Amino acid sequence: MIIVKKITDVQQFLAKRNAKQKSTGFVPTMGALHDGHISLIKAAKKETGVVVCSIFVNPTQFNDPKDFEKYPVTIESDIYLLEKAGCDVLFLPAVAEMYPQGLQTSLHFELGFIETILEGEFRPGHFQGVCQVVYRLLEIITPDKLFLGQKDFQQCMVIRKMAATFFPGLDIIICPTQRESSGLAMSSRNKRLSDADKITATAIFETMQYVKNNIQPGDLNLLQQKAVRQLTAKGFRVDYVTIADVFTLRLQESWDGEEQIVVLVAAFLNEVRLIDNLILN
Numbered sequence: 001m002i003i004v005k006k007i008t009d010v011q012q013f014l015a016k017r018n019a020k021q022k023s024t025g026f027v028p029t030m031g032a033l034h035d036g037h038i039s040l041i042k043a044a045k046k047e048t049g050v051v052v053c054s055i056f057v058n059p060t061q062f063n064d065p066k067d068f069e070k071y072p073v074t075i076e077s078d079i080y081l082l083e084k085a086g087c088d089v090l091f092l093p094a095v096a097e098m099y100p101q102g103l104q105t106s107l108h109f110e111l112g113f114i115e116t117i118l119e120g121e122f123r124p125g126h127f128q129g130v131c132q133v134v135y136r137l138l139e140i141i142t143p144d145k146l147f148l149g150q151k152d153f154q155q156c157m158v159i160r161k162m163a164a165t166f167f168p169g170l171d172i173i174i175c176p177t178q179r180e181s182s183g184l185a186m187s188s189r190n191k192r193l194s195d196a197d198k199i200t201a202t203a204i205f206e207t208m209q210y211v212k213n214n215i216q217p218g219d220l221n222l223l224q225q226k227a228v229r230q231l232t233a234k235g236f237r238v239d240y241v242t243i244a245d246v247f248t249l250r251l252q253e254s255w256d257g258e259e260q261i262v263v264l265v266a267a268f269l270n271e272v273r274l275i276d277n278l279i280l281n
């Protein structure tokens with residue numbers, strides 16, 4: 001695996017790829033890698049000739065400066081895991097390389113409804129920051145295929161929307177959420193949980209399964225309220241437990257028994273904010 005920090009260097013390497021007509025798979029990450037990230041690298045490896053991973057903790061997508069400061073950094077272990085998974089290129093840019101004009105940008109992405117709800121509501125500006133960095137990375141890497149995790153369900157929809165406008169030829173592949181055997185979704189933020197909190201955190205998956213097992217056509221409010229109460233009783237501060245349409249993320253107050261729906265959860269355990277989702281039917 002080659003490790004590059006400069007845009008000109010990564011582009012020089014990728015120009016050789018173009019000459020050899022190899023397709024490129026791209027996995028953008030913020031590092032502190034785990035098996036969830038590595039599953040994306042492996043999927044990219046299967047489907048494309050050159051696999052590029054980026055590690056960049058993007059300041060513009062953190063609405064909470066404390067969350068940014070405390071974001072785990074484990075670069076040596078990241079490099080080891082990427083090497084082992086067969087990643088070809090690690091792009092490791094500095095902030096000044098990514099944003100030479102500074103963090104403010106005049107670029108605004110028209111995301112509409114999708115950025116007004118759930119993560120968009122609780123983390124104002126977050127999805128503009130996500131689009132800003134993914135747009136920039138896609139411009140630099142120019143991949144054929146982009147690999148994203150279903151773990152960040154709303155983020156996948158936002159990136160799809162941005163890419164449809166600016167990168168219409170890009171193939172976006174959504175990979176399933178990787179979980180610990182306890183059911184806890186793998187996440188870089190889990191590194192900030194104590195051992196006791198890791199056990200408590202499994203309540204998110206249990207609650208989503210409770211919703212899946214108990215959902216019935218008709219009003220959904222009671223079920224959503226019960227789910228919130230279950231998490232609150234375990235010590236979570238819940239931002240939302242919401243059942244929504246899989247394709248539009250329109251929030252469902254009632255269900256006709258047919259529409260494809262997903263339950264999405266965001267909750268704090270102590271200072272750590274965890275998100276997860278489960279498709280219900």
Ligand code: AMP
Nearest residue numbers: 029030031036148149151152177178186
């Ligand atoms: P992050 O480093 O958190 O920005 O995540 C980088 C990519 O890895 C995103 O596309 C995430 O959705 C994906 N990802 C994070 N956690 C998981 C997981 N547990 N399973 C599968 N993909 C994941």
